[in-house]
Amino acid sequence: MTHDPNGAPPGGVLERLTAALRADDPAGAEGARRGPPPVERWNPDYCGEIPMRIAADGTWHYNGTPIGRPALVKLFASILRRDPDGRTVLVTPVERVGIEVEDAAFLAVEMAVEGEGEGRSIAFRTNVDDVVPLDTDHPLRFERDGEGGFKPYLAVRHGLWALVSRALVYDLVDLCEEREVAGARWFGLAAGGRFHRIMPAAALS
Template identity: 55%
Template sequence: GGERKKLPPVHLWNPEFCGDIDMRIAADGTWFYMGTPIGRPALVQLFSTILRKDPERFVLVTPVERVGVKVDDAPFLGVELQRAQDQRGQVLRLRTNVEDWVEIDADHPLRFAEGASEGLKPYVLVRDKLEALVKRALFYDLVDWGEVRNVDGEDMFGVASAGEFFPMARAAEVEGWAAA
């Protein structure tokens, strides 16, 4: 749900693979070309609309060519969370660094992965296998808005949004998180 830019039909395009280009998306959401940050947000937004995740790599794709790009973590960064209530209960919406808004729901699930040093890292599926890493500051909002529910006979701490429940960790593991 939410506002959606009209996106090119990249899932329909299957041009020849033309090799990798020196483009990288850093974990903090910064896009680099030949080692230099791309300073124009409009250009980054344009590139983001032709980004696709193929089985073997991330690519920028047009009707006539497909080039590989390096993605350090997730291609997008979640930079703002909005919280509302409707008939489904709590509803969370996430804005990405490229100005996409997505409602966290069954089509745009929230998942938590174990980070190397930073503990749990939350990700939201934005579209077509492309995820946003939710900024660390927003992770604490998710914890604040979390609750314990029984999932398959086990008490799990997680976050509800749009009628779905997204488990974060076993409830016993998070005792004391709120106090920290």
Template identity: 55%
Template sequence: MTDQRNPENAAKEGLAAAGDTGGLEALVARAARAGKGLPPVERWNPPFCGDIDMEIRQDGTWFYLGTPIGRMPLVQLFSTVLRKDADGRTYLVTPVERVGIRVVDAPFVAVEMNVSGTGDGQVVTFRTNVGDVVEAGPDHPLRFVDEDGTGGLKPYLLVRGRLEALVARPVMYELVGHGEEIVLDGKAMFALRSRGAVFPIMPAEQLRRLGG
């Protein structure tokens, strides 16, 4: 059930459960005042104020001071002021400060998908663990990475800015079920269509070797 209380109050309660400090509580308050929805973090240029002990694990769980942040309203609030800069680092950004956090893999996880239409009209829509709903396409491309050491496949969806969502493993299996063999630049590829864009997954020959 969605928490209908004031997001700043709900966030402060979550911080108390996670072992909050006064500085982080102040950051939460400023993030809450930045506005509802998605604040224009890409346009803000506040000073860097150091790193905080916050980490987003590969499964999308947020930790502060080594403790999971259990309140979804707080995680959702922080997710709206996330920004990944050209230096490759991820920050929480408000109009007056920018603080660094650690991200093990991607800041978001795509936990659900829906496919509508067929052929060139096919649209693949994802929902992330923090509630973003994103249609894969030219503005939100998918990329597929071979995972070193396991031979597994890791799909990523661009959500906004430079922030990506790792497609959860069960969703990935569903996703590749909608792939098809398409010739791209003269080479047969196993690929996925969405909103008129084609996203290569792997060479068709490789898929056949895997028994697909």
């Protein structure tokens, strides 16, 4: 099978997905849309998996080859969701296909901060240019990494999460503090009207 030297995947199922989006939005799949695709309302039959993978570093691959066109990656990211069974799928009004996600669907690569304490506002930009505020609808969760540290993830949309890049982790740590919560000391981050608990303070020693 041959591949476009610019990183565009070959035809077939991806061509059908793109065509379905153009039919749904006459403005064009890679042009300006009236708004984000309403993937939460689309429930076509599941058509199986395709050889697409989102690597841990956020790179999208098709048949083992990186997709080098940012507009195409953003297109597919716009129709991505996580189904209740845990499967990550690309979905259009007529087709739903599963893909592999090594870690998180997105990366948070930029952060803007204003204010202090619970009144602090934080917003993130992802690698596909979603701008996501840290708030009740878009909380942080934390997981331990293999080195004993922690990996923050930000809720983005449709059950999908963004891994906060390592460079931003250091910026987040600078904003963290210890607080007593329900009788226990916690290390965490105050923002978006709440205290985001990361780990028990005792685990820092």
